[in-house]
Amino acid sequence: MSTLxxxxxxxxxxxxxxxxxLFTFDSFVxxxxxxxxxxxxxxxxxxxxxxxxxxxxxxxxxxxxxxxSCNLAAKNQQTVCYLxxxxxxxxxxxxxxxxxxxxxxxxxxxETWLLSAAWETALFxxxxxxxxxxxxxxxxxxxxPDKAFVNLPDLHSRLSWGPVFQLQNLTDKEKYxxxxxxxxxxxxxxxxxxxxxxMRRYPRDMFGLFERLETLDKASMAMQRRLTIPLVKSVxxxx
Numbered sequence: 001m002s003t004l005x006x007x008x009x010x011x012x013x014x015x016x017x018x019x020x021x022l023f024t025f026d027s028f029v030x031x032x033x034x035x036x037x038x039x040x041x042x043x044x045x046x047x048x049x050x051x052x053x054x055x056x057x058x059x060x061x062x063x064x065x066x067x068x069s070c071n072l073a074a075k076n077q078q079t080v081c082y083l084x085x086x087x088x089x090x091x092x093x094x095x096x097x098x099x100x101x102x103x104x105x106x107x108x109x110x111e112t113w114l115l116s117a118a119w120e121t122a123l124f125x126x127x128x129x130x131x132x133x134x135x136x137x138x139x140x141x142x143x144x145p146d147k148a149f150v151n152l153p154d155l156h157s158r159l160s161w162g163p164v165f166q167l168q169n170l171t172d173k174e175k176y177x178x179x180x181x182x183x184x185x186x187x188x189x190x191x192x193x194x195x196x197x198x199m200r201r202y203p204r205d206m207f208g209l210f211e212r213l214e215t216l217d218k219a220s221m222a223m224q225r226r227l228t229i230p231l232v233k234s235v236x237x238x239x
Contacts, residue, residue, distance in 0.1 A: 029181065058205060063084075081105050100130045124158055145160045
């Protein structure tokens with residue numbers, strides 16, 4: 001799926017990262033994050049809040065929600081943009097010029113690029129312009145908006161203009177559901193005993209588990225073998 005960019009945007013604006021099509025609301029196991037996911041879906045459809053802010057440690061699904069929102073909005077023929085630290089790092093603050101014309105902007109990992117007064121001012125101004133244009137903005141961060149990683153006083157209040165959610169960790173059962181859903185999206189059958197082994201032996205955050213599942217998917221295809229505990233051991237025990 002191509003990320004949609006509004007035709008009136010300045011031509012120098014780089015094409016934003018395309019949201020991964022694996023990241024949808026259907027594939028998001030919400031657990032205690034059901035309210036946050038529901039609001040994100042409504043915002044993506046243009047029926048909910050104009051601004052959302054999700055925060056919490058890595059692996060809780062913040063990026064998933066942002067990409068799912070962009071995917072849903074784009075599927076409904078809306079102009080969208082999803083930006084992470086990878087796209088922003090080597091750019092000037094001019095990258096934000098004209099973004100307010102898009103119907104949905106998703107800014108991920110904001111603590112990784114909000115590192116100077118210039119970037120803080122640029123985000124402050126963007127939030128104001130998005131509000132003036134009655135468009136929508138979803139942000140994700142490791143920290144809550146009142147944390148000291150932001151130095152511009154007025155930006156603290158702007159980050160909290162909409163609902164703020166701290167995402168919660170999934171239970172082991174919910175993590176298994178998420179892993180099994182992701183595996184089936186790739187055509188891979190994940191036995192419950194293999195999922196249990198992965199969660200007992202390796203980092204339990206969803207980001208790390210999904211990365212290992214992707215590695216196992218490639219290994220399973222290359223070896224023409226089903227996903228079993230011996231296969232998992234052969235791939236990871238040499239680490």
